[in-house]
Amino acid sequence: MSVNNATRRFVGGWQRAFSANASLKRPSTNRAPNTVTLRQTSRWTSRSAFALAASAGVLGFGIAALTFDGYSRRTASLFDAKAPGPKYASMSDMELALQEIREEIKANGEDEDIISTDSEELHAHGYSEWSTVNPEGLPVAVAYPRSTEQVSIIARICHKYHVPIIGYSGGSSLEGHFSAPYGGISVDFAFMDKIIQFNKDDMDIVVQPSIGWQDLNTELSRMDSGLFFPIDPGPSAKIGGMIGTNCSGTNAVRYGTMKDWVINLTVVLADGTIIKTRRRPRKSSAGYNLNGIFVGSEGTLGLVTEATLKLAIVPEETSVAVVSFPSIRDAASAAAGIMQAGIPVASMEVMDEVQMRVINLGGATAPRVWKEAPTLFFKFAGTKTSVRDNINQVKSITQANQGSHFEFAKDEREQKLLWSARKEVLWSMLAMRKEGEEVWSTDVAVPFSRLAELIEVSKKEMDDMGLFASILGHIGDGNFHESIIYDRTKKEEVAKVEKCVKNMVNRALDSRKHPHRGHEALTDMAKKTIADFECAVDGTCTGEHAIGWGKKASLLREVGPDTVSVMMQIKGALDPLWIMNPGKIFDIPR
Incomplete structure (x- = not known):
């Protein structure tokens, strides 16, 4: 048995x-x-x-x-x-x-x-x-x-x-x-969801763990503070869980991850002892960096009951743009050119043709119908002049990399419309399920230069296995996600998904062996990709979802038994x- x-x-x-x-x-x-x-x-x-x-x-x-x-x-x-x-x-x-x-x-x-x-x-x-x-x-x-x-x-x-x-x-x-x-x-x-103290002049705020990041920003806007909290994962995320997983989101390319915005924490330890990790200045050299221990510890070291968070200035001007490409590689090349040119985009996201089709089928952004092709989504933030200049530079680079249908928002309403596709990803995939089906969503991150190869090979494997799966990612920092719909009642389908996810993670970690070696159906570029993958990629098994119960073996493979x-x-x-x-x-x- x-x-x-x-x-x-x-x-x-x-x-x-x-x-x-x-x-x-x-x-x-x-x-x-x-x-x-x-x-x-x-x-x-x-x-x-x-x-x-x-x-x-x-x-x-x-x-x-x-x-x-x-x-x-x-x-x-x-x-x-x-x-x-x-x-x-x-x-x-x-x-x-x-x-x-x-x-x-x-x-x-x-x-x-x-x-x-x-x-x-x-x-x-x-x-x-x-x-x-x-x-x-x-x-x-x-x-x-x-x-x-x-x-x-x-x-x-x-x-x-x-x-x-x-x-x-x-x-x-x-x-x-x-x-x-x-x-x-x-x-x-659930009952600890309050703002405890707002220090406008110091640009920080003390909150309880169950306040949502969107609710926090709504309250900051209501107070006409001119400040906001820039970390933006899924819409239902709360500050406590965001600290526990060191989450990031679409703004990470400009604002970093959760660890960069935590000033101090109040933590209840396993025996009930209450500690505060440090005081309120934005910098301190006083002893060990306890924030660095508790942020990302997933509730295994203590329970965070209060957090003092940095806040950022609301930009004078913002805008959103989208542009489609004939292939993921073209989109990745454009993203690389933008990063290497030093253009300070606030967000840069990629969604493949499958994900764009899912958005259309789900109807969450109706009546808007999207071109079903690999698509880059951009946010711009800064002064009116800098945003205009950044849009022009991005448009030029994307056009040089086969980008087409470049569209940027002219007002706040259009910004929400254009960005809505990126924020409806999970809900659109969930809406596609039939009885007995689940969505498996997982992530990896690799050095930016290896992202295009990893995405291309992973997409090829999912297609070869006959899986209904999409790719999306924070292309500006090398982090991407696979979302796969599968029937949990079919053992062979579950096995395919598990194999696909395991292969993706292993490629991100070292990729010395590749399941498609010698596959004649691959393009010349994909064959070159396999040769490139003979060397270690030096990535991570998770860029923002963390380890939990599901990626323990991958963590061991990534950092080794001594770590x-x-x-x-x-x-x-x-x-x-x-x-x-x-x-x-x-x-x-x-």
Whole structure:
């Protein structure tokens, strides 16, 4: 019997073993209106959820041990060979922990029950419709803290009982980040979505983790501040998750990534200790750069409850332009010319012909119909004179690289129209699905000079496999995404997708071997590409989606066991019980 089948049968046994109990009070939450409704409708009772979480801890640990035995041996030098791996709370201990959390929260003046064991809430906090992976298991409860102090109480009691803690803000991550393979408590920051302090003269702002970046910018605009927060990932992203994954978005080519905009953080550690990483000046040489440790740590080292963020000046003038090309290579050549000319574009995005067709079929930008060809999207920002000059320079370079149908926005309405295609990518792909189908979306990043080759070969492989897949990317910084629609009920189709994604990641990392060697159908340019790929590309398995549960093996391949060992040492020092989002980034030690 396979490990996965054994897991399903064991979990099923727990579900059948318990009858329905009344759910505890579910706190009201204000969810975003564009939240995708989950298609899975399995019902979980409070008792069966507890049971599943307990069994998930045992099974998840066993699966990790079986699957990553070689990995564990390579990192075993970090731990006492005789010391056991982490042991998580039993079902009865989890119940005691929940009771104690409720009592202490109430004793500290909170009248409303902040803990939910509602079955739908548990499912929504343990399963993601758009994630590439969904490990078995659900949290036993969802906590909705209202303050840093309440988060500290939750962490301290979970630490006492060895209960896993999984942070949750926007729930839009793609690599299984908020899954609960070992049960535990999901800490949802839905009620911590406020602006705490705005320092206009210093151009910074203190916020809680569940405020969305779009809501933050709306509020800054309402205050007529003349400032904005420039990091712009998916529209549903929240600041907490953006910090956890060190996200970026379409503005990265000009403004960088999340790490570049964090001044300081308030963090609750695994044992409930509250720390602030540094003070508010924009530069400091005081000790270790703790921001650099927590930004991108995916909730495995602590829970961020406040963040002080830099803000940027709203440009005097902005504009958007689009231009289509006969091939991805032509588009990439144009992008390279623009970067090498030093033209300060605010954003430069690429979408292939498949993605442009998906936008048309989805109808999200109707009545606009797009040319179904590889397309570059540009944002320009600056003074009126500089924006005009930059548009003219970009137009000249794109025309020299076979670009056509160059169109730039003449007013704000046209800007929104032209840029809307780029922002509707995920929703358009989701709208294309039929019953039983999923969208697998993943990313890699490579040095800019290797991007065109990698995209071309990856597209060729997806076409050869007969997959309905598209390419889009932040072409200005070498980061691109594959989005693949597949039928999850067909094993052979799932296998194709997994192979395609694995090959893409491996090409980005080193690409010494290539699956299309000798393929006569390739163009001369593609054959040259294969020869070029004999040397290491020196890319990364993820430019902005992070590791989560889904890319742990790729991380090990990318940085090697010694570097992963250093990461695990940091994890072990800050979270010796391994209760903070366990199983993410790397496996728990045995």
